[in-house]
Amino acid sequence: MRDLCAAGAAALLVLVAVLVGRHIQDTHHTLFVNWPPLFAVWEPHLSPGTPAAVVVAAAVVGYGPVLAARLPWRTLLGSAWVAAMAWIWSLALVDGWQRGVAGRLTTREEYLRVIGRFHDIPGTLRDFTQHIVAGSPEPWPAHVAGHPPGATLTFVLLDRIGLRGGGWAGVWCITVGATACVAVLVAVRALADERLARRAAPFLVLAPAAVWLGTSADAYFAAVAAWAVALLALAVTGGSPWAAAGSGLLFGLTCYLSYGLTLFAVIAAAVLVLGRHRVRERPALLAPLAAGLAVVPAAFTLAGFDWWEAYHLLVTRYYQGVGGVRPYGYWVWANLACTVLCTGPATAAGLARAGGTLARRRGAALSRPDATGRLALLVAAALLALLIADVSGMSKAETERIWLPFAMWLLASCALLPRPRTWLTAQAALTLLLNHLLLTGW
Numbered sequence: 001m002r003d004l005c006a007a008g009a010a011a012l013l014v015l016v017a018v019l020v021g022r023h024i025q026d027t028h029h030t031l032f033v034n035w036p037p038l039f040a041v042w043e044p045h046l047s048p049g050t051p052a053a054v055v056v057a058a059a060v061v062g063y064g065p066v067l068a069a070r071l072p073w074r075t076l077l078g079s080a081w082v083a084a085m086a087w088i089w090s091l092a093l094v095d096g097w098q099r100g101v102a103g104r105l106t107t108r109e110e111y112l113r114v115i116g117r118f119h120d121i122p123g124t125l126r127d128f129t130q131h132i133v134a135g136s137p138e139p140w141p142a143h144v145a146g147h148p149p150g151a152t153l154t155f156v157l158l159d160r161i162g163l164r165g166g167g168w169a170g171v172w173c174i175t176v177g178a179t180a181c182v183a184v185l186v187a188v189r190a191l192a193d194e195r196l197a198r199r200a201a202p203f204l205v206l207a208p209a210a211v212w213l214g215t216s217a218d219a220y221f222a223a224v225a226a227w228a229v230a231l232l233a234l235a236v237t238g239g240s241p242w243a244a245a246g247s248g249l250l251f252g253l254t255c256y257l258s259y260g261l262t263l264f265a266v267i268a269a270a271v272l273v274l275g276r277h278r279v280r281e282r283p284a285l286l287a288p289l290a291a292g293l294a295v296v297p298a299a300f301t302l303a304g305f306d307w308w309e310a311y312h313l314l315v316t317r318y319y320q321g322v323g324g325v326r327p328y329g330y331w332v333w334a335n336l337a338c339t340v341l342c343t344g345p346a347t348a349a350g351l352a353r354a355g356g357t358l359a360r361r362r363g364a365a366l367s368r369p370d371a372t373g374r375l376a377l378l379v380a381a382a383l384l385a386l387l388i389a390d391v392s393g394m395s396k397a398e399t400e401r402i403w404l405p406f407a408m409w410l411l412a413s414c415a416l417l418p419r420p421r422t423w424l425t426a427q428a429a430l431t432l433l434l435n436h437l438l439l440t441g442w
Contacts, residue, residue, distance in 0.1 A: 003417065006352035007345035007426075017337035024330055031397065032322045037334040038341065039398045039441035046436065049093030049100075053435070056086045057206065057428035064202030065420045073194065076201060077182050083205045084178040091435045092174065092214030099439075101170040104215040109142040111155045111217060112169055118156040125149055126304030132313040134320045143217070145317050149305055150256030150296070151217060170215040177219025180408045181205060183226035188412050190233040191274050191378055193371040196415040202424055203414035208344045208431040211440055212401045218258075222405040225254045225264050229409075232268055232289070236275025241288040248292025256296050259311050260395065261405055263385040270381030274374050315394070323396055331396035338400040339386065342407050344430050346423035350413030354379045357416070375415060382409035398441070 014037075021036025034041045060083060068076060092100040106112045117138075118124045131138055132145045139145065144152050155169055163172070181204035189197035213219040228250035235244035251268065254261045272279060279285060297307065318324070340348060354376035361373055369377060386406040389395050395402050417423050434440075 002352060002356070003349035006349045010340045010345055010348035013333075014337045014340050017334040021330065021334060024327065030325050030327055031330070032326060033397055035438060037331075037337045037397070038400055038438065040438040041441075042437065043439040044437050045094070045439070047094050047096055049090050049095075050436065052090035053087070053094060053432060056083070056090050057432065059083075060087070060202055060206045061421055061424045061428055064205065064424065065199075068198045068201040073189075076198065077185060080185060080201050080205050081178055081182050084181045084207075084210070085174065087206060088174050088178055088210045088214040088219075091210050091431065092170075094435050095439065097167075101174075101215050102165070102167040104166065105155070105169040105173070105217065106166040111141075111143055111152045112166060113141050114144050114152060115156055115159050118152070121153070121156065122303055125153075125300065128305055129310045129313055132310060133317050139317075142321070146314060147258055148256040148307060148310060149300070150253060151221070151258065154217075154220070154257075173217055173219045174214045176223045177213045178223075180213075180219070180223040180226040180405075181207070183223065183230040184408055184412055186230040187226075187233040187271070188375060188378070188415070190230075190237045191271065192375040196371055196375050199420065200412045200415035202420060203346060203350075203427065204408070204411050206424055206427050206431070207408070207411050208427060208434065209342045209404055209407050209411070211431060211435050212342065212404055216401050216404070218401050218404045221254070221257045221261060222408055224250055224257060225261050225405045226408055228254055228264065229267055229271060232271045233275070235285055235289065236271060236278050239278060239282050239285065241285060244285045245288035245292040248289040249295055250292075252293045252296035256300055256307070258405075259314065260389055260402065263388055264405070266385040266388070267378070267381045267409065270378055274369070274377060318394060323394075326396040328393050328396060332390060332393075335390050335395060335397070335399045335403075338397075339403060339407060339410075341430070341434065342400045342403070343410050344427040346414045346417060346427050347410050349423065350416050351379065351383065351410065353416040354413045372416065375412065379410060379413045382406050386410075400440075 017037040021031055021033070025031045025033070025036055033039045064083075067079065071079060094100065104110070128149050130136060131140045133139065158164075158168060158172060181201075184204055185197045185201055188200055207213075213222070228247050231243045231247035231250065234240060235247055251264065254264055300307070357372055357376040358380060361369070386403055389403065389406070414420075414423065
């Protein structure tokens with residue numbers, strides 16, 4: 001009953017966000033979304049991708065829990081990646097190749113529009129901040145201005161090695177983005193236990209977030225951030241300095257892909273708390289972590305890019321545009337409705353169970369956590385990071401895409417649910433309805 005109440009409360013939040021958002025948009029036109037709270041339009045449609053999506057959903061619902069429990073661990077990780085890609089690809093192709101994949105990253109505000117301006121990469125990095133604020137000479141498109149240059153530079157480098165155009169960019173984001181579920185599984189196994197990781201696997205594969213993982217650059221960001229956490233988890237539980245260095249390197253890259261993902265420091269802190277006994281035994285692990293963390297910031301700083309200056313200019317740019325018009329009083333809670341749609345009713349129930357675990361155990365949940373308590377703490381850290389992003393006011397709308405990196409960790413809470421097939425069916429149904437009734441903007 002508690003699970004159903006949590007899912008019902010989440011559904012009610014979405015309903016209220018839709019009704020209130022529709023009223024605000026119709027009367028004041030200040031939301032700048034056509035189907036609030038999502039950045040989408042109502043457009044029921046089918047395509048050859050539809051049967052594939054239904055088949056993948058049915059296969060994961062029918063066989064996912066059993067296979068996740070029985071497959072050898074490494075085989076499970078590979079299978080989860082393949083299945084996640086099949087789910088993301090089939091959903092993306094419901095909108096067609098051009099509209100669903102190849103054209104997504106080539107629109108007016110996207111990264112590929114400025115590839116030609118990076119012919120001199122060092123020079124462009126030095127001048128990057130000169131084009132962030134609206135009204136400056138040749139201002140960057142919204143997504144380029146809204147992120148550190150590591151995001152755009154990724155697509156520039158893909159172009160330089162011959163993987164040009166929106167098609168290759170889409171393939172990159174989907175292929176890399178699908179590994180995020182593998183990274184979460186690795187971290188959950190290391191920090192909690194293998195049983196919970198196996199129970200989470202089908203939910204991470206069949207995530208409603210797949211609607212936005214294909215195709216957006218935030219899928220790529222989600223994977224980089226997830227692997228940073230996973231490597232840190234391996235470092236603090238296994239004592240590997242190489243994993244610590246790799247984690248630091250990826251955390252540094254994460255900060256130069258998206259300003260908001262600096263909040264992954266909250267999740268990293270939770271990992272360090274959960275692995276504090278090993279860190280105390282081997283404090284030298286912090287040295288390779290710090291060394292790795294310094295690499296990407298040092299490289300961009302030496303190239304002439306000032307992260308802090310750029311962030312402050314971004315705040316100015318944000319409030320020059322729709323960010324300054326969209327009402328905080330609506331989006332501060334409607335953003336959470338977007339998260340419900342991105343993570344599904346099963347995650348609402350899973351988060352309620354995780355919260356219940358922490359409430360019952362209180363001090364013991366932190367001082368002597370069992371596997372369930374450790375998973376609950378990890379999920380709580382991700383939720384806290386998301387809530388900080390929410391109250392900051394720098395994420396008003398479009399959070400179904402922007403918060404994908406946080407959403408992947410919330411999905412891990414579904415490992416706490418009984419009757420996984422029932423919940424997986426609910427997840428699949430929501431995802432298929434969203435993808436076929438709405439044409440999403442990302």
